[in-house]
Amino acid sequence: MDLESRKQLPLFSIGIVEKLTGLSARQIRYYEQHELVKPARSAGNQRLFSFVDVERLIQVSALLDEGLNMEGVKARMKRLVANETQDKKQSEPTDQQVFERMRQEMLEHPGGSGSSEFQGDLFRFYRKR
Amino acid sequence: MDLESRKQLPLFSIGIVEKLTGLSARQIRYYEQHELVKPARSAGNQRLFSFVDVERLIQVSALLDEGLNMEGVKARMKRLVANETQDKKQSEPTDQQVFERMRQEMLEHPGGSGSSEFQGDLFRFYRKR
DNA sequence: CGTCATATGTAATGTTTCCTTACATCAAGC
DNA sequence: GCTTGATGTAAGGAAACATTACATATGACG
Numbered sequence: 001m002d003l004e005s006r007k008q009l010p011l012f013s014i015g016i017v018e019k020l021t022g023l024s025a026r027q028i029r030y031y032e033q034h035e036l037v038k039p040a041r042s043a044g045n046q047r048l049f050s051f052v053d054v055e056r057l058i059q060v061s062a063l064l065d066e067g068l069n070m071e072g073v074k075a076r077m078k079r080l081v082a083n084e085t086q087d088k089k090q091s092e093p094t095d096q097q098v099f100e101r102m103r104q105e106m107l108e109h110p111g112g113s114g115s116s117e118f119q120g121d122l123f124r125f126y127r128k129r
Numbered sequence: 130m131d132l133e134s135r136k137q138l139p140l141f142s143i144g145i146v147e148k149l150t151g152l153s154a155r156q157i158r159y160y161e162q163h164e165l166v167k168p169a170r171s172a173g174n175q176r177l178f179s180f181v182d183v184e185r186l187i188q189v190s191a192l193l194d195e196g197l198n199m200e201g202v203k204a205r206m207k208r209l210v211a212n213e214t215q216d217k218k219q220s221e222p223t224d225q226q227v228f229e230r231m232r233q234e235m236l237e238h239p240g241g242s243g244s245s246e247f248q249g250d251l252f253r254f255y256r257k258r
Numbered sequence: 259c260g261t262c263a264t265a266t267g268t269a270a271t272g273t274t275t276c277c278t279t280a281c282a283t284c285a286a287g288c
Numbered sequence: 289g290c291t292t293g294a295t296g297t298a299a300g301g302a303a304a305c306a307t308t309a310c311a312t313a314t315g316a317c318g
Contacts, residue, residue: 011140011141011145011149012140012141012145013142013145013275013304013305014304014305014306015171015304015305016140016141016177020140024266024267025305026265026266026267026268027265027266029306029307030265030266042144042274042275043274044273044274044275044305044306045273045274045305045306046273046274046275046304046305046306047305047306048145064265069264069265070264070265123316127264127265127314127315128263128264128265128314128315128316142275142276142304143275143276143277144275144276153295153296154276155294155295155296155297156294156295158277158278159294159295171303171304172303173276173277173302173303173304174276174277174302174303175275175276175277175302175303175304176276176277193294198293198294199293199294252287256285256286256293256294257285257286257287257292257293257294
């Protein structure tokens with residue numbers, strides 16, 4: 001079995017993942033509800049997390065700390081995964097990809113200069129705190 | 130945290146270790162009784178195994194398959210651990226160590242030529258099956 | 259200011275997994 | 289045939305986890 005497979009082995013109970021990530025069980029389940037992780041299940045329906053799951057949860061936690069909300073995290077994670085898989089095919093990004101990154105960057109860090117009527121709407125990606 | 134510390138993190142419940150090692154919970158607990166592994170415990174007294182523990186259990190399983198019994202496994206494991214730690218200090222074994230290895234080898238694979246009155250006694254290290 | 263939505267805490271209740279202890283079994287050797 | 293060593297299995301209790309529902313804090317926004 002190669003490293004990639006190992007990292008996807010369902011190994012950890014939610015209690016261990018709490019300690020590994022610093023998140024509460026409530027948070028972990030909430031993020032699962034939003035499909036940010038999809039842990040496997042035991043025969044008795046208990047969650048079993050892989051290394052990949054744990055890494056994702058840590059990423060999610062970091063993005064929340066950056067001020068993003070669930071929807072923002074989802075958007076960013078989707079972009080991250082897309083970049084990862086594409087990075088394996090070709091390291092050089094196409095112009096189209098660069099453009100897309102810029103667009104996303106603006107989406108996630110708005111208020112630079114535009115400040116249009118859509119400004120307020122972008123806050124749907126930011127957390128209230 | 131370095132790799133060595135990571136490998137000692139108490140991460141796995143006994144159910145997972147059953148799957149990782151192919152051993153039954155009964156076997157794992159029995160080997161623990163014989164101090165072949167010493168898993169950590171949760172606040173609620175449940176066993177928590179590390180990678181090191183899992184590796185040791187797999188070693189134990191292999192040695193049992195070779196025909197050793199508990200006492201034989203203990204002796205061999207003790208020797209393995211001793212060699213590992215000493216290997217970190219010096220790769221070159223001394224003559225004394227080589228001699229000791231030969232002696233252990235003969236102990237574990239008896240009957241080559243000696244066949245003395247002690248022959249039968251050595252079977253205390255072998256399994257009945 | 260009051261309301262609303264989001265992220266998280268907490269409590270209730272049932273199920274799964276694990277614990278220890280004890281007894282059963284099976285093979286091998288004497 | 290009787291031990292002995294390794295493992296299976298059952299019983300009863302405790303820990304960990306599941307789902308669901310309700311509570312709460314905080315910031316946005318009219």
